[in-house]
Amino acid sequence: MSKKFKWLFALMLAMLLVLAACNNESADKPKDEPSENTEDPAEKDDEKEDEEEPANEDGLFSIEDFVMTKTNEGEAIEGGELTYGVVASSAFAGTLNYNFYSDAYDYEFIAWFDEPLFDSDVNYAYTNDGAAEYEVSEDGLTFTLTIKDGVNWHDGEPVTAADWAFAYEVIGHPDYVGIRYGSDFENVVGMKEYHAGEADTISGIEIVDEKTLKITHETTGPSMLAGGIWPYALPKHLLGETPVAEMPESKWVRETPIGMGPYKVESIVPGESVTYVKNEDYWRGEPKLDKVTAKIIGPSTVINALETGEVDMVDSFPTDQFVDAADMSNVEWLGMVDAAYTYIGFKLGKWDADKGENVLDPDAKMADVNLRKAMWHAVDNDAVGERFYNGFRWSGTTLLIPFFENFHDSTIETPTYDPEEAKRILDEAGYEDKDGDGFRETPEGEELVINFASMEGGDTAEPLANYYIQAWGEVGIKVQLLDGRLQEFNTFYDRVEGDDPDIDIYQGAWGTGTDVNPAGIHGLTSFANYTRYASEELEKLHIDGNSEAAFDLEYRKQVYSDWQQHMVDNIPMFPTLYRSVLVGVNNRVINYSMDPASDLRRYDIAVTQEEPVVE
Amino acid sequence: MWKFSLRRILIMIPQLFVLSVLLFVLAKMMPGDALSGMIDPNVDPERIEELRNQLGFYDPWHVQYASWVGDLLKGDLGTSFRFKMPVTELMGQRIVNSFWLSLATLILTYLIAIPLGITSGRFNDTLRDQLITGYSYVGFATPLFIFALVMLWLFGFHLQWFPTSGSVAPGSVPGTFEYVMSKLYHLLLPALSMALISTYSTIQYLRNEIVDTKQKDFILMARSKGASESRVYNRHIFRNSLLPIAAFFGYEITLLIGGSIFIENIFGYPGMGQLLLESISQRDYSVVVGTTLLFGIASILGALLSDIILSIIDPRIRIK
Numbered sequence: 005m006s007k008k009f010k011w012l013f014a015l016m017l018a019m020l021l022v023l024a025a026c027n028n029e030s031a032d033k034p035k036d037e038p039s040e041n042t043e044d045p046a047e048k049d050d051e052k053e054d055e056e057e058p059a060n061e062d063g064l065f066s067i068e069d070f071v072m073t074k075t076n077e078g079e080a081i082e083g084g085e086l087t088y089g090v091v092a093s094s095a096f097a098g099t100l101n102y103n104f105y106s107d108a109y110d111y112e113f114i115a116w117f118d119e120p121l122f123d124s125d126v127n128y129a130y131t132n133d134g135a136a137e138y139e140v141s142e143d144g145l146t147f148t149l150t151i152k153d154g155v156n157w158h159d160g161e162p163v164t165a166a167d168w169a170f171a172y173e174v175i176g177h178p179d180y181v182g183i184r185y186g187s188d189f190e191n192v193v194g195m196k197e198y199h200a201g202e203a204d205t206i207s208g209i210e211i212v213d214e215k216t217l218k219i220t221h222e223t224t225g226p227s228m229l230a231g232g233i234w235p236y237a238l239p240k241h242l243l244g245e246t247p248v249a250e251m252p253e254s255k256w257v258r259e260t261p262i263g264m265g266p267y268k269v270e271s272i273v274p275g276e277s278v279t280y281v282k283n284e285d286y287w288r289g290e291p292k293l294d295k296v297t298a299k300i301i302g303p304s305t306v307i308n309a310l311e312t313g314e315v316d317m318v319d320s321f322p323t324d325q326f327v328d329a330a331d332m333s334n335v336e337w338l339g340m341v342d343a344a345y346t347y348i349g350f351k352l353g354k355w356d357a358d359k360g361e362n363v364l365d366p367d368a369k370m371a372d373v374n375l376r377k378a379m380w381h382a383v384d385n386d387a388v389g390e391r392f393y394n395g396f397r398w399s400g401t402t403l404l405i406p407f408f409e410n411f412h413d414s415t416i417e418t419p420t421y422d423p424e425e426a427k428r429i430l431d432e433a434g435y436e437d438k439d440g441d442g443f444r445e446t447p448e449g450e451e452l453v454i455n456f457a458s459m460e461g462g463d464t465a466e467p468l469a470n471y472y473i474q475a476w477g478e479v480g481i482k483v484q485l486l487d488g489r490l491q492e493f494n495t496f497y498d499r500v501e502g503d504d505p506d507i508d509i510y511q512g513a514w515g516t517g518t519d520v521n522p523a524g525i526h527g528l529t530s531f532a533n534y535t536r537y538a539s540e541e542l543e544k545l546h547i548d549g550n551s552e553a554a555f556d557l558e559y560r561k562q563v564y565s566d567w568q569q570h571m572v573d574n575i576p577m578f579p580t581l582y583r584s585v586l587v588g589v590n591n592r593v594i595n596y597s598m599d600p601a602s603d604l605r606r607y608d609i610a611v612t613q614e615e616p617v618v619e
Numbered sequence: 620m621w622k623f624s625l626r627r628i629l630i631m632i633p634q635l636f637v638l639s640v641l642l643f644v645l646a647k648m649m650p651g652d653a654l655s656g657m658i659d660p661n662v663d664p665e666r667i668e669e670l671r672n673q674l675g676f677y678d679p680w681h682v683q684y685a686s687w688v689g690d691l692l693k694g695d696l697g698t699s700f701r702f703k704m705p706v707t708e709l710m711g712q713r714i715v716n717s718f719w720l721s722l723a724t725l726i727l728t729y730l731i732a733i734p735l736g737i738t739s740g741r742f743n744d745t746l747r748d749q750l751i752t753g754y755s756y757v758g759f760a761t762p763l764f765i766f767a768l769v770m771l772w773l774f775g776f777h778l779q780w781f782p783t784s785g786s787v788a789p790g791s792v793p794g795t796f797e798y799v800m801s802k803l804y805h806l807l808l809p810a811l812s813m814a815l816i817s818t819y820s821t822i823q824y825l826r827n828e829i830v831d832t833k834q835k836d837f838i839l840m841a842r843s844k845g846a847s848e849s850r851v852y853n854r855h856i857f858r859n860s861l862l863p864i865a866a867f868f869g870y871e872i873t874l875l876i877g878g879s880i881f882i883e884n885i886f887g888y889p890g891m892g893q894l895l896l897e898s899i900s901q902r903d904y905s906v907v908v909g910t911t912l913l914f915g916i917a918s919i920l921g922a923l924l925s926d927i928i929l930s931i932i933d934p935r936i937r938i939k
Contacts, residue, residue, distance in 0.1 A: 094897045095889040097702045106657070107701060181673065181703070183654075186663025252703035270790060274712050275889040277789035297789045302887045304768065305783060308776040314783060494651025494902055501655075524663075531664035 063327055064395040067584035070339030072599035074589050080610035083294035086593065087616075088116070089301035089315030091322060095275030096300060100261040102236040103171050104252040106183050112319045113278050113298050116606065117158070118263025120235035121151065121168065126601040127410050128518035130229040135163070135264065135287055138233070144224035144552045147233060149217045155287040157239050158268045165217040167237040169209050172219075173198075174238055176206060179249040188232050193220045225550030226560060230519035237264070266291040266607035276300055292595070292610035310335050313616025316590040323396040323586050334617040335588045340598055342583040343407045344515045345400055348383075348472070349577035350376050351510070353536030354503050360529055362536040369454065369508045374433035375481075376575040379509075380419040381426035382479045383472055385580050392464045396586070400579025402568035408520045410557070413565040418572050426479040435480070443482040454483045457500060457510035460490035469511065483509070500534050510534070511580070521550050522567065526576075537576030545570060591617040623930070627923050638915045639691075639908075643684050646907045652676050653700040653902045674700070687908070697905035701898070706909040709894070714876050716786045717890035720806045721875040727814035732821035733864075739822060740829025740860070741852060748826075755823060758816035764881040770812040771885060781808040784887030809886045813879065821864060828860035835859075865932050869925025873917045 090096065090112045097107035100114050123134030130138065135155045139148040155163045172192065175185050178201045189195050193208025208220040219233065242256045256262060261269050266288070267280035277299035282291045301309050303322050307329045309315045321329070321337075330337075350370040356363045370376060385399035401418040404411050419425075430436075434447030446452045454476075458469040469485060476483045486507060491499065500510055512534065514525060523546040524530055528538040545567045554560040571577075589596055592615075595608040653674075654667045675683060690697060696706035739751040775783035782788070782805050791798040832838065833856055841855050880892035891910060898906035 093884050094893060099703045104703060181670065183657060183662045183666060183670065185669075186666045188663075253698070253705065258704065271792065273785065273787055273789060273791070276785045276787070276887065279790035299785060299789055300887050301784060302884055304885055305771065305776075305887070308772065309783065312776050312779070314776075492650070493900065494649065494655045497656040498651040531668070 064390055065326065065330075066395055066398075067339050067341060070337060070584075070586070072338055072340050073597035073602055073604070074336055074338060074594060076594040077591065078594070078612035080292060080594060080612060081614065084292070084611040084614060085295040085297070086293050086317075086609065086611060087315045088112075088296060088298040089306065089309055089318040090298060091303055091306050091318050091320060092300050093303055094300075098258055098272070098274055099252055100269070100272075100278075101238070101252075101257045103175060103184065103238050104182050104257055109300070114261075114263070115265070116267045116278070116280050116296055116298055117261065117265045117269050117283075118236075119265040119606075121149075121155075121163075121237060122233075122235045124230075124518070124600070127408070127520070128230055128600060129226070130233070130235065134235075136168075136235075138229075140224075144228075144555070145222075146218060146220045147228070148212070149219065149233070151215045151217075151237075152287065153215070155264060156285055157241075157264055158262045158283060158285075159239075159242075160285070161239070161241055162214075163237050163264050164214050164240075165211045166214075167240050168217050169206075169211055170240040170244070171234055171236055171238040172206060172209055174243075174248055174251065175234065177248040179247070181249065181252070184234075189234070191221045191223060191232065193222060224552055225521075226554050227519050227521045227550045230521070231517070266605075267293075267296050270295075286607055288605065288607055291607040307332075310588045310590070311619050313590060313618045316593050316611070316616055317596070318588055321586040321588050323393065323584060326396065326586060327394055329588070332588070332619060334591055334619045336591060337586060337588055338596075338598055339584055339586045341405065341407045342585040343405070343517065344513060344583050345403075345405050345579045346397070346511065346513045346581040346583070347400070347403075347577045347579045348379070349510050349512055349535045350537075350575070351503065351507055351535060352576055353538075355531060355536060362528055362530070362533050362538045364536065364538060369452075372433060373573075373575055374429050375435065376578075377419055378426040378429040378433075378435075378479060379476060379481065380575060380578045381422045381429065382481070383475045383580070384421035386421070388468065388471065389581055392468060393581070396584045397581040400582045403526075403571045403577070403579055404520060404522065404564055404568050405516060405579070405582055407516060411520045411561060411564045413568050416565070416568050416572055419578070423475075423479050430480065437480055442480070443477070444480040452482060454481065454508045455486045455506050456483050457486040457496060457504075457507045458490055459493055459496045459511070461493065465490055472511070501531070503536065520564065522546070522564075523550065526571075535576040537574065539570075539574070542567070542570055542574075624923070624927060627926065631919050631923075634919060635916065639688070639912055640684065642908050642911050642915070643687060644680060646904050646911075647680050647683065649899075649902060651902050653904065655902060687905075696909040699898070699903050699906045701901055701903045701906070706905045709906065710891070710909060710913065713889060713891050713894045716888060717877065717892070718875055719802065720786075720810055720879075720882070720888065720890060721877070723803075723806050723810035724813045724817070725871055725875070727810055728817055728821060731814060732818040733825065735818065736822040736825025737829065737852070737857065740826040740833075740856075743826065743830050751822065752826070755819045759819035761816045763813065763816065763879070764885060766816050767809070767812045767882055767885045770808060770815075774808055781805075786888050786890075805888070809882045809888055813882055820867070824863040824867075825860055828863060829856055832856045832859050862929070862933060865928050866925055868928055869921045869923070870918075871921075872924060873914075873921035876917055877914060 090109050092109050096109040096113060097105070099105040099107065099110050102114060102118060102120075105111060105114060119135070121134055121136035122130035122138070125131050132138065136149050136151045139150075140146070141148075149165070149168065151163055151165065151168070157163055172189070174180060175182065176189055176195050176199045178199060185199070190199070192206060194203060194206045195208065197203040198206045210218040212218055221228070225232075239256065239262055242262060243251055243254065246254050251257060259272065264287070266283055266286045268283045270279045270281045272278050277297060280296040280298070282294055284290055299315070301315055301318065303325075306318060306321065307325060310318065310329070311332055311334065313334065352368050352370060353362055353364040365371070389395055389398040399420075402413060402416050404413070406412040406414070430444060435444040435452070437444050438449060439445065444452060456469065456473065459465065469490060473483045473485065496510075499507060500512065525532045526537075526542065527533060527546055528543045545563055548554065549560060549563040549567065554563060587598060592611045592613045593609065594612055595604050595610050597604045652671065654670060657667060671677060675686075687697065694707070696710075698704065699706050699709055702709050735751045735755075739748045742748050771783060774780045786802060786805050787798065788801040788805070791801050838851060838855055841851050846855075876891055879890070880896050882888065883890045883893040894906065895910045897903075898910065
């Protein structure tokens with residue numbers, strides 16, 4: 005028996021190896037060909053290549069090939085139901101109110117049943133087309149806000165000026181535990197006193213009549229219309245008696261939340277899904293769909309869910325999986341530039357907590373702008389975007405990203421990939437390899453080793469960090485990973501925020517929000533300005549860009565163009581990658597657009613047939 | 620036995636105290652806090668600092684610990700920063716999910732493994748035995764997340780026999796018959812995926828024990844008395860072979876509330892595993908400490924339960 009068994013054993017081992025080798029593939033398989041029914045596999049492969057139109061031969065895509073508005077094919081049916089997938093690997097927190105939520109997924113669930121009182125235009129600035137209108141006083145400080153007639157909460161009560169003021173009172177309240185309070189609120193006259201508990205009311209907020217609210221501010225500028233006025237009301241008739249600290253856990257937030265949007269919450273399965281029914285009383289008109297279900301979909305199953313029609317559309321499709329999904333025939337892909345970018349930041353100073361200011365350190369390792377410029381020249385971000393992100397990310401130029409179409413200045417010349425130029429700049433600035441170890445020393449002749457902090461997360465984090473280190477090494481700059489490894493998310497921010505002296509440069513990312521004003525993350529007094537770079541000229545640009553004069557779009561454009569130029573000249577950080585966001589929408593869904601310029605609103609969304617189109 | 624149990628329970632008190640201090644201090648020692656990395660252009664950094672003060676993150680650890688223990692004794696585990704709701708309520712929601720899923724898994728595992736184990740032990744070294752052993756080895760070697768994905772693809776998306784995500788159909792009303800059925804329907808596929816490949820230990824323990832037992836003298840005795848083969852197996856061998864499985868049972872109970880991070884992520888099934896992992900990565904302290912403390916208590920109780928079960932089944936342990 006022993007001989008026989010040996011052979012069997014060897015055979016099993018061999019099989020095990022084969023199986024192990026297959027593992028990688030089989031993990032991807034379900035994504036690849038989920039609804040392959042009877043087709044010949046070879047045929048299927050051919051088709052795939054033919055259909056992948058937005059891609060070129062290398063499997064690369066460009067966000068410019070995607071439209072932002074769903075093609076309308078067919079007539080909308082009466083009613084119908086829609087399933088909306090929120091792609092997340094975790095449960096949603098369930099704080100379903102604009103005034104209290106902090107979890108990004110919660111937003112996706114709130115947006116179906118509640119909405120801001122202001123509508124916004126292509127620049128994400130408030131307009132008078134929404135549920136409320138605004139009027140500005142001559143000095144730009146006092147805003148008179150009028151809620152339109154017919155705007156009601158889901159329980160039939162009208163949305164009143166008191167509800168709007170109530171949101172201010174709750175967020176400004178000393179007991180409020182949420183992240184929304186901040187300088188925008190402190191800009192309201194009397195808010196600081198109220199927040200400190202010194203006043204019972206906010207003196208700058210006046211309820212004129214049932215539908216009219218007057219808010220007086222300390223300063224003004226175009227940012228007032230991009231989040232400077234809090235555009236969300238809070239139903240006072242329901243929450244008025246609840247202590248502020250207990251509001252986020254009250255049933256009006258967690259179990260039976262009430263809003264003024266096109267759909268009403270019908271039921272909630274905590275952490276998983278929310279069902280909505282049509283709000284016939286919606287102020288814009290009757291919504292098209294009878295019922296909407298929004299639910300969490302795991303990133304590992306999102307392709308299958310779209311393909312089988314389990315969800316009609318998703319909030320955001322993981323772009324790294326798009327290669328496997330591009331040939332889906334029952335889904336139309338929409339895409340746009342994302343409101344976010346990745347960047348390399350240089351630590352140039354310290355946060356002075358006493359003054360509340362960023363202070364430059366002239367002795368910082370990265371203080372020489374030539375060194376920083378050379379490092380920008382040394383990296384090939386287009387190649388990074390192609391290799392790691394199939395082209396869905398691409399080399400960034402200025403720090404006001406193309407998401408802000410009107411303000412992104414594409415005419416500004418920024419350093420591009422050019423290692424020879426990098427070497428030339430370094431040579432000229434006196435960074436030379438004197439001891440012959442292949443790396444340059446500082447002009448003073450000291451060894452130059454730059455510590456690079458980068459975050460872990462995803463498959464690409466490590467190769468990406470290694471690529472940058474290698475690219476800098478090729479022009480003779482010695483860069484090493486901080487502590488020799490990637491940093492865990494919280495550790496990373498802890499150390500970057502705390503100006504850890506071991507960090508010289510770091511790779512970070514910003515979501516920009518919809519307000520173009522960059523002062524929040526680059527300002528002299530902004531703690532979030534992690535590079536700690538500040539200059540008088542920059543500060544002036546920040547002030548000009550959000551001044552009264554800047555209500556004039558052309559003037560503001562010029563200011564922000566100067567701002568972008570200033571940042572390219574001084575390079576406290578440089579954007580490495582711009583990003584894109586993709587959305588898959590089932591063919592039966594119409595009247596949907598992610599374009600900020602579009603007139604389509606959520607209540608317009610309709611379907612052309614009862615069941616989702618399946619492949 | 621009561622003396623023994625009582626002693627075990629008394630030992631638990633210092634164990635739990637040390638556990639709670641350790642958990643609390645370790646949780647607080649993690650770099651960053653619930654507000655790390657939350658700054659973005661829409662959030663004022665000063666607000667974050669203000670909140671840190673308001674939430675007591677800057678207090679010395681023993682002050683924080685004292686107030687936490689004080690609340691704990693009142694049955695209050697604090698409020699989750701991320702979920703903005705009491706931790707006890709949050710864990711209540713998740714434990715129910717994890718519990719039913721794990722219970723279904725456990726039942727399915729035993730339903731599959733016990734008959735297979737018996738067959739395999741009774742007919743050892745036959746083709747049947749080899750097939751069963753082969754299956755249990757393959758199951759042992761299969762990574763859960765890949766197997767679960769394949770199952771999900773095959774039965775969920777391809778054949779569409781089972782729902783593919785969530786723990787209950789959206790819109791179900793708790794308390795109704797449909798709600799219960801929907802819950803059951805949703806947990807069948809994940810439970811089956813887990814059960815199918817976790818039969819290894821039960822099958823092998825049972826098999827070895829049976830092979831062992833059937834050579835014992837008392838079996839020979841039973842046979843020589845003329846007991847039928849099925850009686851010998853069902854009455855004499857089976858009962859005696861259940862010992863190691865019973866010993867395991869206490870620990871299995873612990874796993875009931877632990878949840879499985881892979882299964883929960885793949886099937887979008889919100890349970891304890893996911894909650895723990897998320898709260899660690901987001902530094903939601905009160906949840907981290909609450910869940911780990913609960914797991915700790917459950918393990919201690921599970922060990923106790925195992926001992927008690929064993930002492931019931933095997934009188935020899937009691938005598939000692």
